[in-house]
Amino acid sequence: MTSPTPPQEMTMDIFLKGIWEENPVFVMLLGMCPVLAVTNTTINALAMGLATTFVLLCSSILVSLLRHAIPKQVRIATYIIIIATFVTMVDYLIQAISLELYNALGAFIQLIVVNCMILGRAESYASRNGLYRSVISACGVGAGFTLALLCLGTVREVLGAGTLLGYPLFGPSFEPWVVMVLPPGGFFVLGCWLLLFAWLRQRKDRTTEALRHGR
Amino acid sequence: MAADSLTFIFLNALVINNFVLALFLGICPFLGVSAKLTTAFSMGLATTLVMIISSLCAWFINQVLVMFDLEFLRLIAYIAVIASAVQLVEMSMKKFSPALFRALGIFLPLITTNCAILGLALFQTFRDYNLAQSLVFSLGAGGGFILAIVLMAGLREKLELAEVPSIAEGAAMTLMLGGILSLIFMGFAGMGGGG
Amino acid sequence: MNQIPVVHKEIPPQLPFNSCAIIRTLTLIAAISGLLVVLVVEWTRPQIAANQRQAVEAAIFAVIPGAVQWRPFTLNAEGEVRQNASAGGTHIYTGYDEHGAIVGFAAEAASQGYADIIRLLYGYRPDCHCISGIKILKSAETPGLGDKIFTDSDFIANFTALDTRLDAGGQALLHPIVTVRHGKKENPWEIDAISGATISSRAIGRALDESASALLPQLMRQLPQFTLPEETTP
Numbered sequence: 001m002t003s004p005t006p007p008q009e010m011t012m013d014i015f016l017k018g019i020w021e022e023n024p025v026f027v028m029l030l031g032m033c034p035v036l037a038v039t040n041t042t043i044n045a046l047a048m049g050l051a052t053t054f055v056l057l058c059s060s061i062l063v064s065l066l067r068h069a070i071p072k073q074v075r076i077a078t079y080i081i082i083i084a085t086f087v088t089m090v091d092y093l094i095q096a097i098s099l100e101l102y103n104a105l106g107a108f109i110q111l112i113v114v115n116c117m118i119l120g121r122a123e124s125y126a127s128r129n130g131l132y133r134s135v136i137s138a139c140g141v142g143a144g145f146t147l148a149l150l151c152l153g154t155v156r157e158v159l160g161a162g163t164l165l166g167y168p169l170f171g172p173s174f175e176p177w178v179v180m181v182l183p184p185g186g187f188f189v190l191g192c193w194l195l196l197f198a199w200l201r202q203r204k205d206r207t208t209e210a211l212r213h214g215r
Numbered sequence: 216m217a218a219d220s221l222t223f224i225f226l227n228a229l230v231i232n233n234f235v236l237a238l239f240l241g242i243c244p245f246l247g248v249s250a251k252l253t254t255a256f257s258m259g260l261a262t263t264l265v266m267i268i269s270s271l272c273a274w275f276i277n278q279v280l281v282m283f284d285l286e287f288l289r290l291i292a293y294i295a296v297i298a299s300a301v302q303l304v305e306m307s308m309k310k311f312s313p314a315l316f317r318a319l320g321i322f323l324p325l326i327t328t329n330c331a332i333l334g335l336a337l338f339q340t341f342r343d344y345n346l347a348q349s350l351v352f353s354l355g356a357g358g359g360f361i362l363a364i365v366l367m368a369g370l371r372e373k374l375e376l377a378e379v380p381s382i383a384e385g386a387a388m389t390l391m392l393g394g395i396l397s398l399i400f401m402g403f404a405g406m407g408g409g410g
Numbered sequence: 411m412n413q414i415p416v417v418h419k420e421i422p423p424q425l426p427f428n429s430c431a432i433i434r435t436l437t438l439i440a441a442i443s444g445l446l447v448v449l450v451v452e453w454t455r456p457q458i459a460a461n462q463r464q465a466v467e468a469a470i471f472a473v474i475p476g477a478v479q480w481r482p483f484t485l486n487a488e489g490e491v492r493q494n495a496s497a498g499g500t501h502i503y504t505g506y507d508e509h510g511a512i513v514g515f516a517a518e519a520a521s522q523g524y525a526d527i528i529r530l531l532y533g534y535r536p537d538c539h540c541i542s543g544i545k546i547l548k549s550a551e552t553p554g555l556g557d558k559i560f561t562d563s564d565f566i567a568n569f570t571a572l573d574t575r576l577d578a579g580g581q582a583l584l585h586p587i588v589t590v591r592h593g594k595k596e597n598p599w600e601i602d603a604i605s606g607a608t609i610s611s612r613a614i615g616r617a618l619d620e621s622a623s624a625l626l627p628q629l630m631r632q633l634p635q636f637t638l639p640e641e642t643t644p
Contacts, residue, residue, distance in 0.1 A: 029386055032246065033330040037239035062442070069438070071431045078439050080298060080327075084291040085443035089450040092287070096454035099461040103548075107337045110290050114328045116243055182401065182552070183237050187394030194387035202382055223522075232526065287451045291443065404524055404552070 011136055018140025024117045025148035025190075026197050031117035035149060036186035038108050042165050045153025047101055049146025051094065051109060053139075055086045056118050060126040060138035067127045079122045080113070087112045117145065148193075155189050156180045221351045224344070228355030231404055234331045235363035236397040241331030245364055246389055255368035256361065257315055261304060263357025265326050266335055268300040269293075270353035273336035274346055293336045294327075301327045331360055366396060470503045473533030473543035474514035477505025483636060485628060491635040500625065502636075505533070510638040514542055517625055521617035524609045526550040528559075532618060534574065534626065536633065540598075541572035541618065549610075556610035565604050565611065573598035574622050580630060583623045589615035 024030045034052070039045045059082050063070075070078050091109050095102045102109070112118070121141055126134040157163060160180030162170050179185050234240040241262070248258045276292050305323050308316045316323070326332065335356050339349045370392050379388055470480050484492045486499035503516040514535040520527050528549040533542040544566075551557045559565060575584040585599040589612045595602035601618075603611035629636075 029246065030243075032242040033239050036242060066435070066439075069431075070435050071428065073428075074432050074436060077295075077298060078435060080294055081291060081439055081443055084294050085446050088287060088290050088447050091290070092450050092454045092458065096457035096461065099458075099465050107334060107341070110337055111240075111330045111334055113290060113294055114330045114333050116325075116328045119328055178552070178555075179398070183239065184394045184398040184401065186239065187390050187397055191387050191390035191394060194390065195382055198382040198387060287447055291447075 014133060014136045015140035015143075018137060018142070019144040019147060022141070023144040023148060024141055025145060026193060028117070030120060031115040031145065032190075033111060034108050034115065035152065036183075036190060038105055039149055039152040039156055039186060039189075040160065040181040041104075041157045042150065042153040043101075044104050045149040046146070047094070048105060048108065049142075049149040051090045051105075052112055052115060052118070052145055053142030054090055055083060055112050056121060056142045056145075057135065057138045058086045059083045059118060059122055060134045061131065063122045063126040064129065064131045064134035070127070075127065076119075076123070079119055079127075083118055083122070084113050117141070151193060152186070152189050155193075156185055160185060221347065224348055225351050225355040225358075228352050229359045229362070230400060233359045233363055233400050233403075234334065234356050235360060236393070236400040238334070240334040241329050241360055244325070244329055245367060245393070246386065249364050249367040249389070250371055252365065252368045252372055254318060255364045257319055259357075259361030259364045261308070261319060261323065262326055262329060262331065262360055263354075265297070265300050265304050266332055266353045266357045266360075267350070268303065269297045269332055270335055270339060270349050271346075272296045272300065274339065274344075274349045277340050289340070293333060297332050297336070298327050331356065363396065367392060370396075466503070469531045469545045469547065470505055470516045470533075472545050473516050473531055474505035474535070475533075475542060476507060477513045478508050479510075479638075480505045480516075481638065485625070491632050502625070502629070504636045504638075506638050512536065512633075512636060512638075515629060515636070517621060518547070519617040519621035521613040521620070523549060523551055523613040524556045524607075528610065528613050528617065530614065530617060532569070532621070534622070534629070536630065538571060539573070539575045541569055541574055541622070544569045544614070544618070551607070551610050556607045558604045558607050559610050559614060562604050562607075564602065568595070568601045571598065572601070572618070574626060576627060576630060581627050583619070583626065587615055587619040587622065 018024070022028060025032070025035050031052070034048050038048045059079070062082050063079060066078075087110060090112070094105070094109060121138065125137050129137070154164065157165075158169060159177045160182075162168060162174040162176045168174075180189065228234065232238055235242065235245050244258055244262070249255050273293050273296060276296060277289065280286055280289055280292065301324060304326075305316070308319075308323070335353055339352050344352055367389075371389065374388070374392075383391075467480065471477055474480075480503050481493070483502045483504060484499040485502055486492060491502075492499070501518065505513045505516065507513050514533050516531055516533045518529060518531055520529045522528075526549070528551065529547045530544050531547055532544045534540070535542045546560055549557070549559070551559065572587065573585065574587070576582065577584045583599075585597065587599055587601065589601045589603050590596075592603050592605040594600075601611065601615045603615075
């Protein structure tokens with residue numbers, strides 16, 4: 001609202017940026033702890049992604065609304081308290097929705113507080129932009145985060161347990177690749193996704209290069 | 216070994232359930248500050264120091280919160296304590312060891328958002344540890360963090376001049392190394408239950 | 411949290427603008443966050459309590475077949491029975507049939523497994539002096555190996571009638587519960603281990619043995635204390 005100098009980005013661009021160009025997991029490598037820890041099943045990954053998105057969205061709204069009132073010296077402390085508030089809320093909400101899910105996610109619900117991604121977005125985007133843009137951006141980044149968690153969760157569940165969302169996929173003769181749902185599998189699967197994206201990026205670069213030379 | 220003996224708590228936090236490699240706490244500094252051995256070691260030390268301080272504070276705060284039935288403020292109180300502990304370590308380091316302070320630079324304030332520290336405070340609360348157990352737990356967890364980050368930094372220094380495919384440079388390779396380390400640490404898992 | 415507004419009132423107005431702004435903002439944030447947290451906590455409290463109750467109830471009815479109602483008790487350090495679930499000590503859940511007669515008891519046991527502590531609830535039936543079922547509450551055992559303790563039907567069958575008779579003096583178990591190699595179970599007080607999950611199987615045997623030998627003598631001595639209180643009988 002008060003930043004007329006940069007040309008207003010298209011709403012869709014802000015949203016998509018969070019999903020692809022600035023994907024918090026695959027590009028920025030932020031908030032890795034939950035990414036690796038709770039993605040052993042698809043449903044856990046989805047719940048974690050939605051919970052994080054909720055916290056991100058709410059804290060972005062509040063930070064953006066209060067951005068002129070928060071003095072610079074105490075801004076980090078303020079953001080942390082705002083985030084901790086919403087995380088406590090999510091913590092109790094999930095307990096009320098399903099105790100089973102709560103036990104599966106364990107301490108990682110409360111550890112959303114220290115997800116650097118949320119503090120990072122509050123500091124670098126919500127505190128400098130109006131409500132509308134902050135909300136769109138938070139939705140985009142949240143969606144990107146959830147998508148990334150789902151990418152990992154699906155692969156790990158399908159390979160490691162032979163199921164998808166709890167339903168068996170391959171029949172009884174399938175011997176699950178157990179290491180995938182164990183901690184090392186988290187590192188390996190994320191590493192493979194990063195390799196895939198690096199390869200895609202390199203191929204795209206090469207194509208543009210070839211096009212330029214051809215012209 | 217009894218599950219609540221001090222030795223077991225220490226070993227459990229140090230290797231069996233290593234915070235970084237088995238519980239995925241503190242991944243950000245593990246990936247971000249492990250490029251050089253010396254920085255990695257100082258980072259590990261600073262984190263351990265903050266862990267010990269905040270574990271003690273968190274224990275006392277939890278007593279107060281339980282006394283007044285205010286458990287729902289636990290998260291907010293813990294994060295405030297950790298932020299202050301980090302500030303404290305930062306200030307004392309600036310005064311007593313300016314060289315180390317400069318070496319750690321930006322990473323010092325980032326300890327606040329290290330999940331390992333909040334995770335430690337939360338785990339000791341969930342497991343109902345008493346003061347001595349909490350202290351030993353924080354020592355074990357800190358030692359485990361140093362172990363993991365130093366091992367990682369050692370590997371990365373060795374690989375610095377190695378030729379790797381260009382797509383695997385950077386984060387992807389670091390993650391693969393982390394996976395192998397984590398696989399190795401799984402070998403410790405049976406230690407506690409040998410009976 | 412509550413102290414911040416108090417501090418605010420004590421600040422004289424002639425302070426520099428900046429610290430005023432800081433205090434004002436922190437007060438505002440603290441008020442907003444306090445309000446939100448308390449609202450959500452109050453709103454979700456009944457639902458959470460109901461969920462927890464439901465989970466406990468499901469576990470109790472699973473380990474005491476035949477029970478249709480239950481009451482919590484505690485056994486404190488002196489061995490006295492209290493009809494209060496929040497008192498300190500060992501929690502014991504008593505299961506009753508539809509006429510209010512005692513069917514069995516459920517208690518928690520725990521032991522170090524392969525990866526982390528395994529916590530379980532087990533049921534005990536005084537009529538057959540046996541353990542009538544177990545339910546794993548928390549475990550981090552290796553998927554595919556140790557977590558067979560949840561799924562292996564042969565292993566679970568160990569606990570439908572595991573002999574826990576007391577000795578003549580009623581002070582200890584007649585036969586300690588032991589875990590034996592897979593296929594070697596000969597006596598009703600032995601647990602047939604899962605091959606490939608020895609440590610997890612042993613952990614369960616150890617947890618049951620420790621808990622049962624401490625709890626059952628006290629339980630049997632004070633059996634009348636656990637009868638369903640008349641006034642609460644539906």
